Amino acid sequence: MNRLPVTHQVPYYAQWESAALVPQFISGTSAADDPLWQKSGADTREEYAFWAPRMCGVACLRMALDFWGHTVPPSVPLLREAVEAGAYVRHGDQVQGLIYAPFAAFAGRRWGLHAQAVPDLAPERIADEVGAGRLVLLSVHKSIRTLDPDPPQRGGHLVLAVGVSDTDVLLHNPSGLPGRSQQFAPVPWAHLGRYYAGRGVILGQHKEITA
Template identity: 70%
Template sequence: MTVATTHHVPYFSQWESAALVPEFVSGTTAAADDPLWESSGADTPEEYAFWAPRMCGMACLRMALGHFGQPVPPSVPLVREALTAGAYVRDGDQVQGLIYAPFAAWVASRWGLFAEARPQLSVDQVDAEVSRGRLVLLSVHKSIRTLDPQPKARGGHLVLAVGSGPDHLAIHNPSGFPEQSQQFHQVPKADLGRFFAGRGVVLGRAQ
């Protein structure tokens, strides 16, 4: 049986105004109108608006950096570094990524952390990694924020596993809803399978 483990990990949304995530997701407020967009380090609201919906991986990385005692860069400069490292590939308005292998190599070389791409990852393996003090980026469907009973797919969005128990995983969700599914959101393991694509990246202190 899994012993309950929860790490004290800081939370960052992929949007600067975490309280407005429901409005950004629904489209009632444009990302370019985020009153805190400058905190992202973007040069313009338009640059921020392009990347904010795509920055779940960078938000997870920022959380992990804070947890492991590293400086936490603003999100858009981090995206620029990730592009240079090949963790994202941009072609006009199209972006491929997060690409796990170059992402893991970049994290390891840049911050000296343990970082391992895991193209095959089970829930039991996530439990084991969390229990040994690591954090795990999980590829899930974005509708995990409301535990949608019928998600359209698995994967496509990244969340950070920060804890586990016998019947649940605790996640920080960069696009979660405030007071509902942003921080330490307990997702029943019985529900996880319909969202989780069975892959991710394990992050930890250097071995």
């Protein structure tokens, strides 16, 4: 792709409050057992346990907000705002979301970010956008955390592209493994297609005016 290495020093947030315990949570331990659950702003352990496994997009947004100097809301109050904005729709114990278009509109309205939902987002454009100073939420399969050679499908989980080079895209993964795939985790462009659903949301620091 002939891209100079670019890495944005984006702070990392897991979708659980205890980032060091992510291996336990993805192995089946209830988030209700997270000793830091109250930091999320949830009213109860149960509320936190319901939403934490579903908050990859919220975690990515919090990273972007921190990077661009905005006050970062606690995860559950931010999630509630996103629900109000239509970015998540709850039906009993089922949740539809993250829904990209209302999420992008919410991020633009609430913080003045450039936010664009892109249903057909080619790897070359990811590289261009990150190279130009933006961050990109990517829909990938969760097994990208281990670079599983045979994922069962593409998409279903959101990660944040924070860097690019000719060979790799660097990801902050809200459900990544500590010391392995949480922060600045390189994924070769040649392997990205195994996990990547080809869609995402581009985030920039300020709204961009187009003619």
